[in-house]
Amino acid sequence: GTLSPASPMVGAPAGTTAGARPNDEEEAKRIIRRPGMPTKVVLPPRPTRGAAQKDRGRLTVSSATGGEDERTRSVAAFRRRTQRLKGHVHDQKEKLLREVILPETITIQDLANRMSERSVDVIKMLMKQGQMATINDVIDADTAQLIAEELGHTVKRVAEADVEEGLFDTPDIQDDHALPRPPVVTIMGHVDHGKTSLLDAIRKTHVVTGEAGGITQHIGAYQIVTPAGLPITFIDTPGHAAFTAMRARGAQVTDIVVLVVAADDGVMPQTAEAIAHAKAAGVPMIVAINKIDKQGAKPERVRSELLQYEVQVETLGGDTIEVEVSATQGTNLDKLLEMIALQAELLDLKANPDRPAEGTVIEARLDRGRGPVATVLVQRGTLKVGDLIVAGTQWGRVRALLDATGMTLASAGPSVPVEVLGFSGSPEAGDRVGVVESESRAREITEYRDRVKREVAAARVGGMRSSLVDMMSQLKTAGRKEFPLVIK
Template sequence: MVDTKTPGDKTLSVPSKTLSLKPRVETGTVRQSFSHGRTKQVVVEKRGKRRIGGDGPETHAPEPVVAKPAVPAPKPPLGRPSGSPQGQPQRNTRSGVVLPTLTEDERSARASALADARQRDIEERRQAEEEAKRRAAREAAEKIEREAAEARRKAEEERHRHEEEAKRKAEVEAKRRFGEGEAKPGAPAAAAPAKPAAPATATAARPATSAPSRPGSSAPGRTTTTTTARTPASAPRAPAVAAEADEDEGPRLVRRPGGAIRPAAAPKTTHKPGPQKERGRLTVTTALNADDVRERSIASFRRRTQRLKGHASNEPKEKLIREVTIPEAITIQELANRMSERAVDVIRMLMKQGAMHKITDVIDADTAQLIAEELGHTVKRVAAADVEEGLFDVVDDSTDTEPRSPVVTVMGHVDHGKTSLLDALRHANVVSGEAGGITQHIGAYQVLSPESGTKITFIDTPGHAAFTAMRARGAKVTDIVVLVVAADDGVMPQTIEAINHAKAAKVPMIVAINKIDKPDARPERVRTELLQHEVQVESLGGEVVDVEVSAKNKTNLDRLLEMIALQAEILDLKTNSERPAEGTVIEAKLDRGRGPVATVLVQRGTLRIGDIIVAGAEMGRVRALISDQGENLEEAGPSVPVEVLGFNGPPEAGDRLAVVENEARARQVTSYRAHQKRENAAASISGMRGSLEQMMSQLKTAGRKEFPLIVKADVQGSLEAILGSLEKLGTEEVAARILHAGVGGISESDVTLAEGFNAAIIGFSVRANKEAAAAAKRNGIEIRYYNIIYDLVDDIKKAMSGLLAPTLRETMLGNAQILEVFNISKVGKVAGCRVTDGTVERGANVRLIRDNVVVHEGKLSTLKRFKDEVKEVVAGQECGMAFENYGDMRVGDVIECYRIETIQRSL
């Protein structure tokens, strides 16, 4: 419906056809021309610009609806035509029903709706204009980019054209210079008439399209141009020149329908003129300097070498099949080197198996074997421990052996006279030098038998309970065990342990019953007690030899030596003295003046000065050999105990010593052993759980207190004994934590370590140097010195006992019964009680028991006898009692009084 009285409004009409946008794209085909006569037909799309704003008619596409949104004419309200006055009702021409006029609210709603519609139209028009501006800016930027690209393309074409022109000129000049010497004598005369025609040809060719000659043409020095226009009559020789150039020198030009004239491709020639090979590569420099003598450049020689190498690399190489030695773990780089393969190929094969690795990663032996076999190599599996093969236990040839001295270990309980017996045999006085009168070091000595004239090697072991490892070590290297038992003391715990060591080593045993000179000596008691441990002496029908001796009076010492020599003769001890030496480290220490010193018992072969030796994780070269008498030796044969100087570090007691052929083998063995040692230490520190029992024990000891210590000793054996004793002191609540243990004096580094962990330093038969003592005093670090292992263990035991939590023990004092409860102002409730048994003390702990149930525990705050405060009330008396912070007391309750005592625990 249209309001005819409003001239400014437009009439909206809906066309019969569906509204649609015409495509703005016009397509066509264009043929592009490229260099060297190539063409390409492409499809080009032409897009028309969309005009927005209504300033002019739209050229290519109809205007979108959003560009100029049409404002719809407001619909007239129901019941009133658009041309009637507002207050007069109109009759509906269709239905004939008269509609009511608009109310004031309806008119205001209609006006607001019209205003909103106008506002929306304005907003949509503004958005359309902004979109048109953005589109115009974007199209302008694209146009600028296209123009810049076109300019770059033209500049590139111009540059190529200039390069082609310069190259053509250089080729013409080169041909002119080099061609003069090769031309025949009649050639210049024949070519002379053609020169005047060249300008005419060039002049005629200017309007036409020409192309420069290609470098690959047969005559690169000249240019021939053809044209579609006829040649003037004033130049009758131009067609002949053009034909000659077309046949001999210039490229043949071909006209294709619809395109320009393009030079045809010159036929490829496989034969090159001989002189050009001599000239080498033709460049602008060579063309301008043609008269100079040219030599082959370094770059040319390098290119030739690379070309020859490239041809050689294309030739198939013969596959190298190797025997690859694979240890338990190997890196990818090392495996590739051993196979003579590329590491990239090994990594690629691992990736095919689903494993990503780097060149430095370590793979196991099984994976390495699979890869090596897949590449066609043979595999030899070896273990890391194979480096020790051939060091020990090489069987000697029976024809090269000779008798050797027996090795006798003296064992027994502490203070049974072992060292005194050896002193009597050696005519020495070792006991006087021992701290506390007990042997705390293992010693090795040689004694000459007076009757047979043979030497006997004695190993003296400590008898203290802490030196179990020393006794075991002595029993391991011995041939005969001499069990020393005091006649006045009998069989003791360490005697039993020595018997067990001898049985475990499967060596014969001789019982020496010592101290028979004492009044209370009873040798028969000793023989009887030995029967309980399956040791039956000859006097009781057994096989064990027993000798009654006295070290003090030197009684029966000859008989003891005779029995030892007889037993050695029965054993028939032989060895090869010419082979490389093998032995066992009996003891090791760090001497401040001489460095690492090891007491070694040579068991096989001969040890000489200058030999390269390996013992445990330490290696070295023998610098000196010192006997038990302090004499310097050049060599030490079998069964000879010597002190060896020359180790890089002190080896551990019990390590086996061997002589190797060179330092490389020594480093290989020691590195393997050091690696094993580090792995074992890391496993013990990290707490690797092997069984359920170990896991439970670790859970129990998880919260225990630790007593940090740094232990330094004079020799390895003493250090080993101290560490074993401290480990036995530990319980589930407290234990000694050894931060560092070593052989040698106390240094500044030990003090620094103790300061960091607030630890104590224990020195056994060693002292701190001047700098370490000053640092310890300055930082408040305690250093304890000991010479006797008893005192050291006792002091550490007392110190660790101080870390134990005290025990609380409850002591019952007495009971009282409540007879009456009084409520006193400003005091509270007070119970009148009678003490039934024991005593009641003020300040003691009390329990309030009602019907045999404890209802309160606290302290007794008030205890009165009549009106006076008293300290205690005995049984049978009455008193008044009050509790701290508690008042719920009833008649008949029982008060139980007790005291809590704190008892300090000890290990």
């Protein structure tokens, strides 16, 4: 009874506030009018304290003007729906046809960029040809050309080898500058037939004592002067099966091949190999039948065995000179040198010393204390200390020139073998050496060669990543019965 007068008062504020809220809201609605624009009503954000948290998304015109929970489709969803209804016909962009410039090797990504195509499409085309590739794989120019032409582009092939133009084989302008040069003689033959001992007997020094098991582990190059006063350059090639490539390269720089055959052993597999190298190089051959002082030596047997390899010696009515020698006793060595000199005279060897040097690396190694050391046989021109030289992927400035005895030289003329110090790294045996005019040119050439070497290796590895099935099908087409396989 006591509270009854107050009860309306208790309820009144609640009622008034409840009734007042919509009106407040109306006032709170701000109406924005802009000339020439539809009227825009902006709602203030609702106080969320106490109420259930509602996630408010982005404030857009549609969310502001639309009802509270009414959701409309996004533009993208609408577009997708219309596309689905129309049967997914999207307007094809005009295809650009380009002239694509192709180097010798190119990555798939680069090729796609040059053609303005998607790299996925290029990979699809390679897959159709049965080649699995990723965008970073390197493909050769022929494959790239096929792909580009199939996609309707025109192709222009460029050889980056233009960088090397004018480095080697520039003809001598005046022949009257050409002077006689010493002959370069390569000594070949089977293991332990006495090649190095023969060379030692000629040079009156002993290299073989320091060799492991009497096998020459490197190519040595020495220049000697015959009793008649003629200088002769000798290259001693290793007589080991592992060095076939090196020996083949030895035959590239040589003028005359001396084939050493032991009289007590006859013609062996590597003797036959050496004959093949000499014939491939197209150089005259002199047969030295060694170890004639040994018991059981049969020089006649050697002569008849050589006939199997189409080598007919003079005593059997052929045109190949043969000399019976003994390295240990020193027999007939003068006669051998005389024959070499005679053969050299017939060849009439000349070279122009007054030009930038060209030559070939005979061997190269990394020396402790001296850095990369390369034995170079100068073939044309004169190599001087201070020259900028390029060999394979290495270049450098000649710091010092040393001869076979270790004496320093100021320059080296044609047919002179020298050790060259100053390379940035070890070149490979058989690399051509050339003198260039500037450091930038040297860098350009070596960087190009290095890149080519890497890319060729990458392309080769990429081609090798095939399955066993591919390998077997290739064997079937090649018609091979056996296949060498390494099981890892």
